[in-house]
Amino acid sequence: MRDDKVNDPERTVELLWRRDGAEARRGLSLGRIVRAGIELADAEGLAGLSMRKVAERLGFTTMSLYRHVSGREQLIDLMRDAVTGESPGTVDADVDATGRDGWRARLEACARQGWELRRRHPWLSEIRGGRHVPGPNVIAHYEQMLGVVAETGLPPSEVIAVAGLVGRFVDSEALLLVEAAEAERHSGLSEEEWWGSRDTLFEQLNGYPVIARLWEEGGYDRPEDPFEFGLARLLDGIELLVKKRYETSDETGVCVVCGTPVEQPSSGRPRAYCSPSCRQRAYRRRKSDAT
Incomplete structure (x- = not known):
C-alpha cells in the first residue's frame, strides 16, 4: 500500500501516455530526467541509479526532480518504455529459411529484438517483479509478440504462456551478462581470467569421469553460445506444441x-x-x- 502511494501507478500511466509534447526548452523537464536516468543506468546498472545521482547529473537538486517524477520506481518505468521505443516497431520476417509459414521466424525475430535491446541497455533485465507499469512502447512490443504467436492457432491461454516464456528466456540470458559484467567490475578479472586461475579446482575434477571425458574431448573449449542454443531449443519445443495441436x-x-x-x-x-x-x-x- 505504501509503495503504491509513493509511486502512484495511476500517475505513472498518465506520464507514460503523455502526448502533449510539453517539454521545457531549458531547465528541468521529464524528458531530460528520463534520458539522464537511462545514461546513468547504462553506465552503472540499476544498482547505481538513484534520484540523487540523476539530479547531480543534471545539475539540479534532488527535490526538484520530484515535481516531475514521484520516485525511482516510477522513473524506471518511464526509462524502460523510452528505450523500448528504440527498437523497430514491426518484425518483417514472413517465412523461415525453409520457406515454411513464418510464425517461427517472426517469433525468433521478436526474441532477437529483445536481446539486442538488452545488450544496449543491460539494466532492462534487472527490472524484477510484476508491478512495473508498462507504457505504450512496451505494450506495442508485447502486442506484436502475441500477434505472432496467435498465428500458430494455439488456444489463447497458451498464446499468452508462450509469449511470456520467450520473454523470460531473453531476460534470464541477459541477466547472466549483467552478473558477469558486475563480477568483472568488482574483481578486475574477466570470466576467462577468473576461471583460468582455478588450477587447484581443476585438479580435483579427475575423480568425476563424465566431466573429465567432456573436458578431454574439448566440450569446454568450444562451448555453445547460450542464447543461440537456448533460443533454438525453445522454438523447437514451441513448434512441437503447435504440431501437436494440428495433429490432434x-x-x-x-x-x-x-x-x-x-x-x-x-x-x-x-x-x-x-x-x-x-x-x-x-x-x-x-x-x-x-x-
Missing part, C-alpha cells in the same frame, strides 16, 4: 489455426477448424512440414 483434435472449442470459436456438433467427432479455408491452411502446413 482437442476439445478447446477454438479453431486450431486461427483461434476463432468453433461451434461443436451435438454428437460425433469435435470440429478442429472454423472454416474450410482454415482446414486447407492446416493441410498445407502439414504437407510443408512433411517435406
